[in-house]
Amino acid sequence: MPHMIFLLITHVLVSALPHPTGDPPFNGRKGRKIVYTAERHCGQSRQIRFTTEVEQVLFALNSVQGKFKVLRLQIENGCDTDLKLSALNDRIDIEFAEGDVQGSLDLSALAPALWDSLDTGMRSLLTYPAHIEPRETESIFVFVPVSSAKGMPRGLRYGVQTLGSALELRDRTAAAR
C-alpha cells in the first residue's frame, strides 16, 4: 500500500511538470519562424484567418532569380460564403524598417518573362485566386522586389476589396519575446 501511495504522488508531481512539447518562445531553438496573423470575423464564432510564416535566414537568402522575395499568405476561410478576391482591386503592403513596400499579387504582370519560363503547374499555383470557397484554405503568393526588401518584415497590410478595411498581419508572439 505505501508503494501505491508513493507511485501515485510521483505520478501527480511528474504530471504537474511542464511538458517538453509545444514551442515556448524562450527555449533557445534556432530557426523559429515569425508568424504574422490577422482575423476577420464573419458571424458567430466564424472567421477568416490570414497567416504568413517567415523564417529569418531563409527569407534573407532566398529569392526568385535574385529579383523577388516571396511570401506565402495562407487564407483559411471559415465562413459559409465565398471570399471574393481580385488581383486588380486587392492590394498588399509589407512594412520594413525603412518603410512600406507594395507587394505584387500578379507575377505575370510584374515579370512576364519570368512568368513565361514557369511550367503550367507552377503558374497555376502562383495565380491569384478569384475566390476562396467556404471552409477551404488557399495560399496566395506575394512578390517583393529584392532591392526594397531590407531586413525582416514588421508586418503586412492586406487590403481585400470585398472585406472593406485593410487587414493588419502582425507577429502575435512579439509582445512575449
Add this chain to the structure above:
Amino acid sequence: MLVRVWELLVNLLSSRPGTQVLQPVLALGTMFVSLQVLLYEWLERQSGVVLSLGTYLRSYLFKQGAVGFIAIVIVAGIVGRSAQQANPQSWRKRLANTLPSLRRTAVVVAVLAVAAVVIGALSPRQVQSIRVRFFGTPTFDKYALAYLLYELNGQQRSWYYEINFDEFRPAELTTVERETCQRDSRPLLCYAKAQAAGRPFIGITSDSLGEDHFWQNDGAVSVISTDEVNPGQSPRLYEYLAHAVVVNSMMIHLNAFCGGFPRQAPGEQRESYGGLFQFVPRRQALRPAILAAHLSPTEEELLIKCFGPDYVRVASRVVALEWLRTDPIQSELERGFGIKP
C-alpha cells in the same frame, strides 16, 4: 443432322480417288471456322453487343485469330515433318541432321515472333486518363459532378477522370498563350488546349461558348458548357453533364488514339437519328438524344475496332445513364449535395 451430313461428306471424300488431297484443306478450314466461331462468341460475351458478320470480319479479333491460326499451321507443319524424320537413326545420321533441325527451330521461333508482333499490332489501343478542370466558377455544384465522375471511374479500370478542383483563370497562361487565345474565335477551347499540353483534357464551364451551344471539341481537348441547359427541364443539369462528359470522352479517345470519330459532311444538317457523334440540328433536339442515348451499331463497330470489347461494354452502359438514375446514386446526390431527383 449436322453429324450425318459431316459423316456423308467424310465418306465421300475418303471413297473417291483424287479427293484425298482435299482432306487436309477441309480439316484446316473446319478448324479455322471453329476457332473464329469461338472468338466471335467470346467477343460477343465480353462486349455484350451482338455483332454483324461483316463487323466481326473487319474486327481486330478476326485478324488476330487468322494470323495466330496461320502461324500455328506453319509451326505444326515444320514440327510434323521433323517428327516424321525422327525415326531410329545412327549417330552419324543424327549428327548430319543437327544443322537442319537447328534451322527448323530458328524458323519456328521466327514464325512465332512475327505472329506475336502482328497480333500485338492488331490489338485494341490503350486509352489515357482524361483530366477535367472547371473554367471559371461554375453555377452548379462542382463537387456533385466530381462525385458522378468518381462513380464513372468505378465503372471501369483502364482509365480515369482526374479532376483539378482549382478553377482555371486565364492569368495562368503565358503571355503568348493569353494573347493568342484572346484573338481566337473560340477562346475557351484555346485555353483548354493550352492547359491540355497534348494530353486528353475536358474543361467544364457555365459560361457561353459563343456560337456553339453545348460543347466544343478539337482533337484530345473538349470544353463543355452548361450555359444552354435549363435545369428545370428533363434531362436535368447533372444528367446533361454526365452525358456530355461521356460523349466527349469517347470523341477524345477516338481522336487521340484511333484516327478520329466519324464526322459528318460539312454543311447544315436537318436530320438526326440521335447518334452520339451527330450534329444536333436544334438546341432542343439534344434533350431526346440524351434521354434515349445509346451506341448505334456503327458506333459500336467503331469502338470495338479501336478499343476492344471491354471499352464498348462500359461505354454502352455509361452512355445510357441508367447508372445515374439508380436509387443509391440519386439518394447520395440528394443527401450529400442537396440535389433532388
